[in-house]
Amino acid sequence: MVYNRLLVSNLILIFSLIFFSCNNKEKESDKRNTKQQYSKESLQKINQMLVEKDVEVIKNYIERRGWNMKMTEAGLWYMIYQEGKGKNIEKDDYITLNYSLWLMDGTLCYTSDSLGSKSFIVGKGGVEAGLELGILMLKEGSKARFIMPPHLAYGLIGDNKKIPARATIIYDVEILDVKKK
Numbered sequence: 001m002v003y004n005r006l007l008v009s010n011l012i013l014i015f016s017l018i019f020f021s022c023n024n025k026e027k028e029s030d031k032r033n034t035k036q037q038y039s040k041e042s043l044q045k046i047n048q049m050l051v052e053k054d055v056e057v058i059k060n061y062i063e064r065r066g067w068n069m070k071m072t073e074a075g076l077w078y079m080i081y082q083e084g085k086g087k088n089i090e091k092d093d094y095i096t097l098n099y100s101l102w103l104m105d106g107t108l109c110y111t112s113d114s115l116g117s118k119s120f121i122v123g124k125g126g127v128e129a130g131l132e133l134g135i136l137m138l139k140e141g142s143k144a145r146f147i148m149p150p151h152l153a154y155g156l157i158g159d160n161k162k163i164p165a166r167a168t169i170i171y172d173v174e175i176l177d178v179k180k181k
Contacts, residue, residue: 050166051075054149058168061104062147069147076130077147078137086140087178091123094179095135100172109162109169117176128153131171140178146171 058077062069069079089095096119098112112118120127122135130152138144150156150166158165 051149051151054151054168057104058147058149067145069145072133074130074133074152075149076133076152078134078144080138080142080144082141082143082174084139084141084143084175086175087180088139089122089135089137089175089178090180091136092181093122094181095120095122095175096177097135098174098176102170103163104168104170107162128169128171130169131173134171134173135175138173138175140175143172143174146173 055071055075062077067079069077071077087093096117098117099110100108100112101110102108118127122132125132128148130146130148133152134144134146148169148171150168153169154163154167156165158167163169
């Protein structure tokens with residue numbers, strides 16, 4: 001009888017410990033999920049504030065220079081100052097272009113004069129997202145200027161060479177050749 005009582009007491013104790021332990025783990029998991037959600041929301045708010053700040057800085061820059069530029073939904077600013085007469089550029093086209101890339105402070109970073117023309121397949125990556133977006137608005141022979149905020153350029157890190165972290169970049173491009181797929 002004493003043995004049965006002891007066994008029942010131990011079983012109740014074990015089940016209680018398991019129940020409270022599992023319940024505690026659920027609470028900890030809930031806390032972690034809440035913290036992750038809070039973190040995600042905080043990061044989204046911070047990112048939105050940075051994007052809004054970038055837009056204002058770019059608008060002011062454009063106004064000071066008297067440029068007539070438009071902004072795409074993605075945040076790419078563009079100005080086509082010579083409309084090409086050649087083929088429209090589409091995804092999977094192999095294009096060659098001359099370019100100059102500089103920072104908003106006037107620092108020239110890269111240019112086809114020193115590095116040679118740039119060639120790539122549109123839509124396959126390997127270039128800035130903003131450059132691909134802009135190129136798709138052009139034709140062979142077009143000349144254009146693009147201003148790319150960090151999220152369409154080199155992002156939070158830069159290129160570890162000439163483009164610093166969170167840099168807005170400016171591209172002048174001339175489409176030399178378009179080869180269809």
